[in-house]
Amino acid sequence: MNLSIVIPLLNEEESLQELHNWIVSVMKTNNYTYEVIFIDDGSTDNSWQIIERLSSENPSVKGVRFLKNFGKSQALHAGFARAKGDVVITMDADLQDNPEEIPELYNMIINQKFDLVSGWKKKRYDSVFAKNLPSKLFNWAARKTSDVELNDFNCGLKAYKNIVVKNIEVSGEMHRYIPVLAKNAGFGKIGEKVVKHQARKYGETKFGMDRFINGFLDLITIWFLSRFGKRPMHLFGALGSGMFIIGFFAALFIGVNKLIRLYNDYPTMKVTENPWFFISLTTMVLGTQLFLAGFLGEIILKTKSNEGRYKISKEVNL
Structure with a gap:
């Protein structure tokens, strides 16, 4: 099979039929064998009924329905697990991604041997202050933090080798950073x-300004995971040990200084009246806690189990 097209969606009943027809037209024009996998992320409108109808009319249409809204990352994870095509395309269901781009994305994976190709919406039709400027700041920070040179990390239109989507774990809100996850997994040839x-033709966007705040928090998370995810003790243990040693020598200095002053009959204050005593004590306590955090992280890493991150109520053609 040439292509798997994975489409996560939430309440997009108005656009699904048009999107399906558009994709099918592109597939027939290029003689692709394909499957379209719709992931209904807990829609409360008629999206699932439309997916069921499309799947009965077109065997290449497949669907997964979540019990409730679990998020885009979980929807992509479910789609990736079921994708069988040599090349996997992801796109949004709101008609803002153009299916006419698929053939060139496919060729970049097959002929130019890219592991992943990310779309870049260079000219956008969004509000400048609501999305464009925050998006540029977000993408700049992502480039500097991840060393992945992309202009648009959050574009939903992407193409992957099948082996890439089978070897990355998309969870939480990490769908924004799939190129970074791919790079960390060893897939270094990333194009744009x-x-x-x-x-947008129908409805309203499902994402607000909070996605940029969450995006920056996720960026910190993925930076940590990419560098210390397999060895948390290297970070927490080093910080904890360093703070404990500083606190210990500060306390030792206070104690020795107290003894010297007593030996020479110099006036002296109680140790507990010295503010540096509490600073050194706090530093040692924090250092111990950081060290224990690293130790617990190592234990969790070695004993963690892959629990289900989403619940599926129905599937069609799968």
């Missing part, structure tokens, strides 16, 4: 393609 950004 300027794609058309369509103005």
Whole structure:
């Protein structure tokens, strides 16, 4: 099979039929064998009923329905697990991603041997202050932190080798950083393609300004995981040991200084009246806690189990 097209969605009943027809037209024009996997992330409208109808009319249409809204990352994870195509395309269901871009993305994976190709919505139809400026700041921070040179990390239109999606773990809100996850997994040939950004035709965006705040927090998380995810003791243990040693020598200095002053009959205050005593004590306590955090992290890492991150109520054609 040439292509698997994974489409996460939430309450997109108005756009699904048009998106399906558009994708099918592109697939037929290019003689691709394909599957379209719709992941209904807990829609409360008629999205699932439309997916069921499309799947009965077109055997290449497949669907997964979550019991409730678990998030885009979980939807992509479910789609990736079921994708069978040599190349996996992800796109949004709101018609802002153009299916006409798929053939060139496919060729970049097959002919130019990229592991992953990310779309770049260079010209956007979003509000400048609500999305464009925060998005540019977010992408700049992501580039500097991850060393992945992309202009648009959050573009939903991406292409992957099948082996890439089978070897990355997309969880939480990490869908923004799939290129970084791929790089950390050993897939280093990452490309970018300027794609058309369509103005939203139906409904309203499901994402608000909070996605940028969450995005920066997730960026810190993925930076930590990429460097210390397999060895938390290297960070927490080093910080904890350093703080404990500083606190210990500060306390030792206070004690020795107290003894010297007593020996020479110099006036002296109680140890507990010296503010440095509490500073050194706090430093040692924090150092011990950080060391224990690293130790517990190592234990959790070695004993963790892969628990289900989402619950599926129905599937069609799968």
